[in-house]
Amino acid sequence: xxxxxxxxxxxxxxxxxxxxxxxxxxxCQPGEKLVSECNGTEGSxxxxxxxxxxxxxxxxxxxxxxxxxxxDNAGLIVKTQGNSTHNTVCQCRAGMHCSDASxxxxxxxxxxxxxxxFVEAKTVARTSSPCEPCAEGTxxxxxxxxxxxYPWTRCEEKGLVLKAKGTNTSDAICELGQRSxxxxxxxxxxxVITCLVGIxxxxxxxxxxxxxxxxxxxxxxxxxxxxxxxxEVDFPVQETLxxxxxxxxxxxxESRISEQEQL
Numbered sequence: 001x002x003x004x005x006x007x008x009x010x011x012x013x014x015x016x017x018x019x020x021x022x023x024x025x026x027x028c029q030p031g032e033k034l035v036s037e038c039n040g041t042e043g044s045x046x047x048x049x050x051x052x053x054x055x056x057x058x059x060x061x062x063x064x065x066x067x068x069x070x071x072d073n074a075g076l077i078v079k080t081q082g083n084s085t086h087n088t089v090c091q092c093r094a095g096m097h098c099s100d101a102s103x104x105x106x107x108x109x110x111x112x113x114x115x116x117x118f119v120e121a122k123t124v125a126r127t128s129s130p131c132e133p134c135a136e137g138t139x140x141x142x143x144x145x146x147x148x149x150y151p152w153t154r155c156e157e158k159g160l161v162l163k164a165k166g167t168n169t170s171d172a173i174c175e176l177g178q179r180s181x182x183x184x185x186x187x188x189x190x191x192v193i194t195c196l197v198g199i200x201x202x203x204x205x206x207x208x209x210x211x212x213x214x215x216x217x218x219x220x221x222x223x224x225x226x227x228x229x230x231x232e233v234d235f236p237v238q239e240t241l242x243x244x245x246x247x248x249x250x251x252x253x254e255s256r257i258s259e260q261e262q263l
Contacts, residue, residue, distance in 0.1 A: 018060050027058040030086035034062050037262040049084045056085055075106030097122075097130055109145040115168040116140060117149030134168040141169050 003224075013024035025038035028046035033055055035045040049055050049064035059253035067082035082088035082100035092098060092106035099105045112131035123131040131164045134140050134149035135178050155174035166172035 005069050016058050020175045023061070027060050028055070030057055030059075031055055032059075033064050034060050041192075054084055054087055056087070071105075074104065078105075110147050112140065112147070115143055118144065118146050119148065137166075139166050139168055139171055141171070212241055 001219060013019050016027050017024040018027055019025075019233040020037050023038060024041075026044045028034050028044065029056070032046040032048055035047050036042075037060075038044045044060075053064035053066050055061065061210070064084075065087070067088040068255045069086065070076040070078045075093050075096045077093050078092040080086075080089040083217060090103070095109050096106040097109055099107045106217075109118070115134055116131040117134050117138070119130045132149075136150050138149035140149045141146060149168075150171075152172040153174060155172060158174060160174035161177040162172060163175040164173040166180050249258070
């Protein structure tokens with residue numbers, strides 16, 4: 001853990017050690033602080049940093065550094081909470097920027113006018129409102145303290161064609177191309193034609209049914225009437241002689257001839 005050197009000899013310690021009374025003692029690792037230095041029998045004694053404090057590197061310090069406090073009344077909020085090895089990182093609230101390089105306090109942004117966008121990365125380093133002109137291919141059409149420049153719409157990615165190029169204050173304007181129009185119109189036209197054909201077939205079928213039903217009803221009524229009429233019975237006809245002439249007589253009737261006629 002440590003090296004001992006005789007009197008007059010120069011101690012050659014590593015970057016994670018330090019010289020103490022001619023000896024190389026180990027430094028405390030990040031997140032710790034020194035309690036006691038090494039001696040002839042023991043190495044360095046370290047302990048963890050207390051809550052709200054940190055130690056970022058290898059050290060021989062006996063105290064950890066307290067975290068920064070993000071003061072709300074100064075316009076600051078916590079960006080990254082500190083731990084035993086890193087300090088708390090503060091940033092200005094939305095719509096504000098650092099008043100100076102130390103960024104201990106924040107001041108209100110002036111609105112970025114149209115054609116200019118808010119650049120958040122510059123709120124810490126700059127002491128004026130972080131607005132920048134919109135670069136080629138971007139635009140801002142509002143006056144805002146927080147809105148950045150936005151990229152122009154890429155018409156080809158939407159299957160459209162460019163109608164008007166964008167500016168630093170307006171987006172690009174897209175429209176349907178010839179192919180796009182056909183790709184939309186053809187399915188719509190096909191759907192409309194299909195619907196019309198279906199309607200025509202429906203009307204023809206139902207019109208034919210309406211014509212057939214009355215005729216069928218008439219035929220059924222006529223058949224019923226014929227079935228209700230009584231059937232005529234035809235009796236067989238027999239012929240007899242009357243005065244030398246044949247006389248027709250129905251079967252089942254008695255043939256009565258006067259005696260005079262028989263004589």
